[in-house]
Amino acid sequence: MLNQTNANFALYFAVAGVSLITGYYLGQILPAASKADQLKDSKEILKQGKHDATGHVYDSDEQSSTCDSEEEEEEEEEEYEIESVSLNDIPGEVRMALVIRQDLGMQKGKTAAQCSHAALSCFIMIATDESRISYNPLMVQRWFKSGQPKITLKCPDKETMDELYAMAISLGVNASVIHDAGRTQVAAGSATVLGLGPAPKAVLDQITGKLKLY
Known part of the structure; x- marks a missing residue:
């Protein structure tokens, strides 16, 4: 058991x-x-x-x-380096002007992006490279002291923009034209925004005085 x-x-x-x-x-x-x-x-x-x-x-x-749709657009700048040192003796506020073409029918977001490109292009030309003819640190300092003012203006068409660009060059004003990559609202290569300055307001008014605010 x-x-x-x-x-x-x-x-x-x-x-x-x-x-x-x-x-x-x-x-x-x-x-x-x-x-x-x-x-x-x-x-x-x-x-x-x-x-x-x-x-x-x-x-x-x-x-x-x-x-x-979200890819960052690559823009092209039309730049002609101009010496703006001769403008340093002109007193008054220093500002930047952004001239926007109206015939393209760009929406607000698109316009804001193009203006950003133009402002940055102008700043790079005048403030970042000592070897460039357009380099003018004194004008940049005056612009900073003024609070970096920028004004946005309306331009009816490319012909008018070309005239403004040529006038800016003749007066010694730093200038850059932005050409769109053409991925969204406008045709590739379209001139969208003209950036001017930084430059004395008195000189910019000679170029853009007849334009309306955007």
Whole structure:
């Protein structure tokens, strides 16, 4: 009887041991399989497109379209370096003028971007490189002391803009014309904004005095 009881206990222990071992290995195998499935699912999602933080999945065409619409536009500047040192002796406020073509029908966001390009282009020409003819740190300092004022003005068409540009060059005023890359609202190469200055207000008024505020 005792031998039979001992045999039963041995059998129970053996079964328990096998169960523990089986459970351990199943615990190792199932998570691995689950991870493999998740990895497979992730690869499928990547093949189809990308998803954002909200879980929205963008297919390849949609993503390409989104990137194209948000891609930063590359503009071209029409620059003619002019020495403006002769204007340093003219007193008064120093400002920058941004002349915007109206016949293109640019929307406000587009116009703001083009004006930013023009202002930056003018600043680079006059303030960043000592080797450039257009370099004039004294004029830049006066502009800074004035609070870096900028004025936006309306220009009816390209012909008028060309005349203003030529007048600025003849008067020794730093100038830059921005040409659009043509990815959104206007044709490629269109002259959109004319940047003038920084220069004394008295001189800028000779160029833009007849233009209306934008």
